[in-house]
Amino acid sequence: AEIKHKDFCMDEFNTNQLQTETKEREKQDLIAKIEDLEMTIKTLTEEIDALKAETAEMQVQMKRAGEDREKQNHEFQMTVSDQRSTQQ
Secondary structure (H helix, E strand, O other): OHHHHHHHHHHHHHHHHHHHHHHHHHHHHHHHHHHHHHHHHHHHHHHHHHHHHHHHHHHHHHHHHHHHHHHHHHHHHHHHHHHHHHHO
16 A cells, blocks of 8 residues: 555656646746747837837928928919019
8 A cells, every 4th residue: 555655646746747847848938938029019119119200200301392392382473473574
């Protein structure tokens, strides 16, 4: 009976050891996955910030282009007006 009990304890110990090693491997895999995802988040956050800056710069350029067109249109209208008054 004592030998049976010892064998049972050894089997349980080995099973427990195996489960512990398996869980430890799973834990390490999950830690690696978390680190990978954190790096992805960092990269995407930086890309989003860069795109926001580009968008802001494009909006400034669009505003300037609109102002330039307005100025050119005004100059064109003045030229047309001058030509009309010269023709009359």
